Amino acid sequence: MKHYYFTFILLMFSAAMFSQEDAWVYFKDKPSSQSFLDKPSDMLSTRSLTRRTNQNIALDQIDVPVEKSYLNQIKSSAGITILAKSKWLNALHITGTQANVSALKSLAFVDKVVFANKTLNITAKIISENRTVETQNKLKTTIDYAYGNAxxxxxxxxxxxxxxxxxxxxxxxxxxxxxxxxxxxxxxxxxxxxxxxxxxxxxxxxxxxxxxxxxxxxxxxxxxxxxxxxxxxxxxxxxxxxxxxxxxxxxxxxxxxxxxxxxxxxxxxxxxxxxxxxxxxxxxxxxxxxxxxxxxxxxxxxxxxxxxxxxxxxxxxxxxxxxxxxxxxxxxxxxxxxxxxxxxxxxxxxxxxxxxxxxxxxxxxxxxxxxxxxxxxxxxxxxxxxxxxxxxxxxxxxxxxxxxxxxxxxxxxxxxxxxxxxxxxxxxxxxxxxxxxxxxxxxxxxxxxxGTETFNSSSEIFSVYPNPALTQVSFLFSDKLDTASVSIYSILGQKLIEKQITSQNPVLSLQSLKSGLYFYTFDAESLHKTGKIIKQ
Structure with a gap:
C-alpha cells in the first residue's frame, strides 16, 4: 500500500511539474527604440500617423515593437511556446511547464513573469471572495426568425x-x-x-x-x-x-x-x-x-x-x-x-x-x-x-x-x-x-x-437641424402632420421669412439672413413649437 501511495504522489507531482501553464513574460526595455522612432512608417501606416497628428499624440516607446532578440531568446528557451505578443505592454504570452516558465526570470532582460493561474504567482496578493462564478458562454445568442426593424x-x-x-x-x-x-x-x-x-x-x-x-x-x-x-x-x-x-x-x-x-x-x-x-x-x-x-x-x-x-x-x-x-x-x-x-x-x-x-x-x-x-x-x-x-x-x-x-x-x-x-x-x-x-x-x-432641438415621445417627433446653420435649416416632424408653417423673426420681433413646408420637403433657406441669432415659430395641425436658430 505504501508503494502505491508513493506512486500516486509521484504521479501527482509529475503532473503538476509537466502540465502546461499560460503566462506573460514582461521585458525591461526596448533597446532598438530610437531606430524605430526615427522611422515611424516602419511601425504605423500613414492613416495611423495622421490620426496621431490630428490629435497631437506623440510617438513613444509604447509604439515600438518588442525587441526581436528578446523574442528569439524566449522562443529558443527549453519547453516554451509563444502564443501572442504585445508591443504596447512589452510582453509575450507564452505556455510551458511551471519550471520552464519560471526559469525565464533569470534572463537579464526579463522584468517579470506573471502566471495566468494566480495561485502560481508567489508574490501575488490572493484575495478570497465568497462567491461562485460559472464560466459564461457569452457568445451564445438566439435569433428569432421574424421581421427585423432597426x-x-x-x-x-x-x-x-x-x-x-x-x-x-x-x-x-x-x-x-x-x-x-x-x-x-x-x-x-x-x-x-x-x-x-x-x-x-x-x-x-x-x-x-x-x-x-x-x-x-x-x-x-x-x-x-x-x-x-x-x-x-x-x-x-x-x-x-x-x-x-x-x-x-x-x-x-x-x-x-x-x-x-x-x-x-x-x-x-x-x-x-x-x-x-x-x-x-x-x-x-x-x-x-x-x-x-x-x-x-x-x-x-x-x-x-x-x-x-x-x-x-x-x-x-x-x-x-x-x-x-x-x-x-x-x-x-x-x-x-x-x-x-x-x-x-x-x-x-x-x-x-x-x-x-x-x-x-x-x-x-x-x-x-x-x-x-x-x-x-x-x-x-x-x-x-x-x-x-x-x-x-x-x-x-x-x-x-x-x-x-x-x-x-x-x-x-x-x-x-x-x-x-x-x-x-x-x-x-x-x-x-x-x-x-x-x-x-x-x-x-x-x-x-x-446643436439640434429635439423632442421625441410617443405622441410627437420634432427637431431643428443643423443649429447653428450655414445656408439652410431642416425641420423634422411626423409625416402624419404632412404640412406646417414656419416663420423666422429677428431679435426685435420682425418677421423675416414665412414658408409652408412638408414632411417630405422640410428645408428652409436662410440665404437671405445675415449671421446672428433668430427666433422661429413652427405651426402644424397639432404641433406648435418655438425656439432659436443661429445663422453662421
Missing part, C-alpha cells in the same frame, strides 16, 4: 438626425474584434459593404490565418447592427463606415490567451489607422478556476485586456465594449475590458428604454460609474450568416449599435479628438447629471450633439 434602435439615440445630414460613418474606420464573420462575404445585408469595398480586410488571430469569413457567427450579427443594409428590413447605424474584421475569440473555450489576442488585434488596428474599436466580448471567468478574474480585478488597470484597451485610447482610438450579460447572475458586475477607465462600456435597454434584466451593472471595483451609456440590446434587429433578418438580445448588440453612431458623430466633427467625442456622448446622455450603476450616464442623444 428603427427603434436608431431613433432611441436620435441617430436619424445624423443620418438625415448624410453622416452615416463615411470616412471612418471601425475594427470589430469578435469570434467570427461567416456570411459577411455572401449574405445580402452585407452586399452594400462588399460592393463599395468597405470591408478593408481582417485576420483570424485564433487560427493564425487570413480567412476571417469563418468561425462563430456572433461577429456577423454584431457587424449587421452597424454595416448591415436591407431596405425596409435592417439599416445599420453606420452603413457607410469601413471595417476591419478580427477574430480574437475562440468560442470553443474560455482562456486567458484570448485577452492577449485581443490586445494584439488592437495593436494591428492601431497600426492600420482605425478610428474606433468595437468589441462585444468580455472576460471574467475562465475554464481553469485559478485563472479566473475576481470583481477586485475590475478596476481598469489589472487585466491584460483592459490595460491594452486603455493604451488604445491613448493612441487616439475610441474603444467601445459590451458591459456584459451577467445582470441576472450571482456576479452581476461588468467584465474586462468594459472596466477600463476610458472604454465606453455599453449596457442594454429595451425599446421602452428600460434596463434589460440581463445587462451587467456597475460600479467598477474602484467605484467608478459603469456602464457608461445604454442602447437597445433587447430585441435588437440583426442579420445572421444566411442573411435572415431577425432579433436578438444582449449587450453584444447595444455595443455596436452605439459604436456605429459614434462613427457618424465623429464624421460630423472630424476635428474633434477621441477624448472630446467621448465627452460629447456622455454629456448628451439623459442621466448625465444623475448617473447610476444600472444605467450609467444613460441614453445618448446624438441629435443634440449637432
Amino acid at each position: 428603427a427603434s434602435q436608431i431613433q432611441m439615440l436620435n441617430g436619424q438626425i445624423l443620418h438625415k445630414q448624410n453622416y452615416t460613418g463615411e470616412g471612418k474606420v471601425i475594427a470589430v474584434l469578435d469570434a467570427g464573420f461567416p456570411g459577411v462575404n455572401t449574405a445580402q445585408p452585407f452586399q452594400n459593404l462588399q460592393t463599395n469595398n468597405r470591408i478593408l480586410g481582417g485576420y483570424d488571430f485564433v487560427n493564425r490565418n487570413a480567412n476571417f469569413y469563418t468561425g462563430d457567427d456572433h461577429g456577423t450579427l454584431v457587424l449587421s447592427t452597424m454595416g448591415g443594409y436591407k431596405e425596409n428590413a435592417l439599416v445599420g447605424t453606420a452603413p457607410d463606415a469601413s471595417y476591419y474584421l478580427f477574430i480574437t475569440e475562440n468560442d470553443a473555450s474560455e482562456n486567458p490567451i484570448e485577452e492577449s489576442l485581443w490586445v494584439e488585434a488592437a495593436e494591428k488596428a492601431d497600426s492600420l489607422g482605425v478610428d474606433i474599436i468595437t468589441t462585444s466580448l468580455g472576460y471574467f471567468s475562465f475554464d481553469k478556476a485559478g485563472e479566473s478574474h475576481t470583481y477586485s480585478d475590475m478596476n481598469g488597470s489589472t487585466t491584460f485586456i483592459s490595460r491594452g484597451a486603455e493604451i488604445a485610447f491613448s493612441r487616439g482610438i475610441i474603444v467601445v465594449a459590451s458591459a456584459g450579460n451577467e445582470g441576472r447572475t450571482a456576479e452581476p458586475h461588468i467584465g474586462a475590458p468594459a472596466d477600463a477607465v476610458s472604454v465606453i462600456a455599453v449596457g442594454s435597454v429595451t425599446s421602452a428604454k428600460v434596463k434589460s434584466d440581463f445587462s451587467s451593472v456597475g460600479p467598477s471595483f474602484d467605484n467608478r460609474i459603469k456602464p457608461d451609456v445604454m442602447a437597445q440590446g433587447t430585441a435588437a434587429a440583426v442579420s445572421n450568416a444566411s442573411g435572415t433578418i431577425g432579433t436578438s438580445n444582449g449587450t453584444s448588440f447595444s455595443c455596436p449599435i452605439m459604436a456605429g453612431m459614434i462613427a457618424c458623430l465623429w464624421q460630423a466633427f472630424p476635428e474633434k479628438t477621441n477624448k472630446e467625442i467621448r465627452k460629447m456622448i456622455l454629456e448628451s446622455s439623459d442621466r448625465y447629471t444623475a448617473p447610476n450603476y444600472n444605467y450609467g450616464y444613460g441614453i445618448p442623444n446624438f441629435g443634440s450633439t449637432l
Whole structure:
C-alpha cells in the first residue's frame, strides 16, 4: 500500500511539474527604440500617423515593437511556446511547464513573469471572495426568425438626425474584434459593404490565418447592427463606415490567451489607422478556476485586456465594449475590458428604454460609474450568416449599435479628438447629471450633439437641424402632420421669412439672413413649437 501511495504522489507531482501553464513574460526595455522612432512608417501606416497628428499624440516607446532578440531568446528557451505578443505592454504570452516558465526570470532582460493561474504567482496578493462564478458562454445568442426593424434602435439615440445630414460613418474606420464573420462575404445585408469595398480586410488571430469569413457567427450579427443594409428590413447605424474584421475569440473555450489576442488585434488596428474599436466580448471567468478574474480585478488597470484597451485610447482610438450579460447572475458586475477607465462600456435597454434584466451593472471595483451609456440590446434587429433578418438580445448588440453612431458623430466633427467625442456622448446622455450603476450616464442623444432641438415621445417627433446653420435649416416632424408653417423673426420681433413646408420637403433657406441669432415659430395641425436658430 505504501508503494502505491508513493506512486500516486509521484504521479501527482509529475503532473503538476509537466502540465502546461499560460503566462506573460514582461521585458525591461526596448533597446532598438530610437531606430524605430526615427522611422515611424516602419511601425504605423500613414492613416495611423495622421490620426496621431490630428490629435497631437506623440510617438513613444509604447509604439515600438518588442525587441526581436528578446523574442528569439524566449522562443529558443527549453519547453516554451509563444502564443501572442504585445508591443504596447512589452510582453509575450507564452505556455510551458511551471519550471520552464519560471526559469525565464533569470534572463537579464526579463522584468517579470506573471502566471495566468494566480495561485502560481508567489508574490501575488490572493484575495478570497465568497462567491461562485460559472464560466459564461457569452457568445451564445438566439435569433428569432421574424421581421427585423432597426428603427427603434436608431431613433432611441436620435441617430436619424445624423443620418438625415448624410453622416452615416463615411470616412471612418471601425475594427470589430469578435469570434467570427461567416456570411459577411455572401449574405445580402452585407452586399452594400462588399460592393463599395468597405470591408478593408481582417485576420483570424485564433487560427493564425487570413480567412476571417469563418468561425462563430456572433461577429456577423454584431457587424449587421452597424454595416448591415436591407431596405425596409435592417439599416445599420453606420452603413457607410469601413471595417476591419478580427477574430480574437475562440468560442470553443474560455482562456486567458484570448485577452492577449485581443490586445494584439488592437495593436494591428492601431497600426492600420482605425478610428474606433468595437468589441462585444468580455472576460471574467475562465475554464481553469485559478485563472479566473475576481470583481477586485475590475478596476481598469489589472487585466491584460483592459490595460491594452486603455493604451488604445491613448493612441487616439475610441474603444467601445459590451458591459456584459451577467445582470441576472450571482456576479452581476461588468467584465474586462468594459472596466477600463476610458472604454465606453455599453449596457442594454429595451425599446421602452428600460434596463434589460440581463445587462451587467456597475460600479467598477474602484467605484467608478459603469456602464457608461445604454442602447437597445433587447430585441435588437440583426442579420445572421444566411442573411435572415431577425432579433436578438444582449449587450453584444447595444455595443455596436452605439459604436456605429459614434462613427457618424465623429464624421460630423472630424476635428474633434477621441477624448472630446467621448465627452460629447456622455454629456448628451439623459442621466448625465444623475448617473447610476444600472444605467450609467444613460441614453445618448446624438441629435443634440449637432446643436439640434429635439423632442421625441410617443405622441410627437420634432427637431431643428443643423443649429447653428450655414445656408439652410431642416425641420423634422411626423409625416402624419404632412404640412406646417414656419416663420423666422429677428431679435426685435420682425418677421423675416414665412414658408409652408412638408414632411417630405422640410428645408428652409436662410440665404437671405445675415449671421446672428433668430427666433422661429413652427405651426402644424397639432404641433406648435418655438425656439432659436443661429445663422453662421
